[in-house]
Amino acid sequence: MTPTLIACSHGTSSEAGRAAISRLVTRVRVLLPDVPVEEAFVDVQQPEVGEVVDRAVDRGPVIVVPLLLSAGFHTRVDIARAVARHPGAAVAAPALGPHPLVTAVLADRVAATGLGADDAVVLAAAGSTDPAAAVDVAATARDLSAVLGRPVRVGVAAGTGERISAVVSGIRLQRSGRVVAASYVLAPGFFADVVARAGADATTDPLALDPRMAQLVAERYLDARRALHSGSAAQR
Known part of the structure; x- marks a missing residue:
């Protein structure tokens, strides 16, 4: 039986944000x-991920x-708890980043701002108090730095770490080029609004509407499905 893909996002009260996620999920449906494919959320919107998983496992395996x-x-908590209630029937794929496709989207968006030799780049993340999130964001910053051939600083909108606006202001004191917020x-x-208000000379768009993000969601699902099937075969 084909496992159900539950696309679980954070949830937002922004109509533009909801439309962007809906379009991303629609593209995933086209690819698979x-x-x-069902939608679920961990905050703000309904249905909540645990509810969707509980319902979907009645029809078969869930990813x-x-x-x-x-x-x-x-x-680590919301999604992990939802799948833990159904051992063997439900699994969770990794978060979307770090991943080469994410880095490629970021690099293309930054390049499209007309990045100059003296321009600085800040990876502007939502932020978290969870150390695992900081590790992932730092890895993406290193990957983006390697692609762009220049340092990439990290700034966060919330949680642990230096705020985006402070990073932007600090860079301006040190150099004359533009500051681009990725x-x-x-x-x-x-x-996204916090990033836009951080004072950078150019700010790239959120990532969801790039078609490569749908490809990445499909890839995460297919990798998890292979692992799920391998585990089932090993148990026989």
Whole structure:
């Protein structure tokens, strides 16, 4: 039986954010036409991920793909708790980042701002108090730095770490070029607004509407499905 893909995002009160996530999920459905795809959320919106998992496992195995860019509380607690209630029937894929596709999208968005030799780049993330999230964001910053061939600083909108606006201001005291904020958020909403207000000379768009993000969701699902099937075969 084909496992259900539950695309689990944070949830937002932003209509533009909801539309962006909905379009991302629609693209995933196009890429995986034979896979049942349902939406779930960890906050703000309904249905809650545990409720969707509980309902879907009645029809067969379930794979939750976090529409989240980093590991953290929502992956380690909310999503993990939802799948833990159904051992062997439900599994969770990793968060979307770090991943080469995410880095490629970020690099293309930054390049599209007309990045100059003297310009500085800040990876502007939502932030978290979870150390795992900081590790993932730092890894993405290193990957983006390698692609762009220049240092990439990290700034966060919330949680642990230096605030985006402070990073932008600090860079301006040290150099004359522009500051480009690479928006490391998935969809429009509160965190995207914080990034936009941080004072950078250019700010890239959230990532969800790039078609490669749907490819990444499909990849996370297919990898988890292979692992799920391998585990089932090993138990026979």
